[in-house]
Amino acid sequence: MNLDISKFNTSKITNMGSMFTFCQRLINLDLGSFDTTNVTKIEWMFNNCTNLRKLNLSNFKLDSLQYTEYMFSYYKNLTSLNLRNWNTPRLYRTDYMFIGCNRLSRLVLDSNIRLGSYPGLIGAPNDGQGFPEVDSPQISRSGNWQEIKNDADISDRSNLIGNPLTADELTKRYTGQNPGGGVHTYVWEPYYRGLRFVTNSPAVPVSKLEYL
Numbered sequence: 001m002n003l004d005i006s007k008f009n010t011s012k013i014t015n016m017g018s019m020f021t022f023c024q025r026l027i028n029l030d031l032g033s034f035d036t037t038n039v040t041k042i043e044w045m046f047n048n049c050t051n052l053r054k055l056n057l058s059n060f061k062l063d064s065l066q067y068t069e070y071m072f073s074y075y076k077n078l079t080s081l082n083l084r085n086w087n088t089p090r091l092y093r094t095d096y097m098f099i100g101c102n103r104l105s106r107l108v109l110d111s112n113i114r115l116g117s118y119p120g121l122i123g124a125p126n127d128g129q130g131f132p133e134v135d136s137p138q139i140s141r142s143g144n145w146q147e148i149k150n151d152a153d154i155s156d157r158s159n160l161i162g163n164p165l166t167a168d169e170l171t172k173r174y175t176g177q178n179p180g181g182g183v184h185t186y187v188w189e190p191y192y193r194g195l196r197f198v199t200n201s202p203a204v205p206v207s208k209l210e211y212l
Helices: 167-172
Strands: 028-030 054-056 080-083 106-110 139-148 160-165 183-192
Parallel strands (some): 028 054
Antiparallel strands (some): 139 160
């Protein structure tokens, strides 16, 4: 199910908590028209939106935001999330913001967002089933996060930036105290089963795992 909410006037809303929780028939949701200037609470907003495939939050303005607990909890089909415009200087509670997001493999963050002490960002799926194949059957994942160039292809080694990070290390980068630091993209650190990717060259079959 798709929901057209483009004409909603949200300019005076301060609490969007649980707004779409358990909306399990939603497939696409575009909140690009939402005015969130006065919003202070968005906890549990997309909790258990298990079938939601596309979510647009790119225009959210969240200078007043204080609470995001469980915002995306158990949003099981969330694979990519773009929070590039999220400046959250007043954010206070982010507990378990991403808990149960076992397919979240690409995350775009503004440098001034605050993730708090335990947003539940996973270093590996916690359902005991291992990493899902989010890119292709040939690509698997380690338990770390890897920064890459924004909008870049993970198959090109030259797009990787720095060393892999655990979920805890990634979380600690985002304290809300780094204004003007730009936008950063992270993916689950990839490795390739039976393929090695060479910069500016086609994939070359190899007989062992090659870590980028």
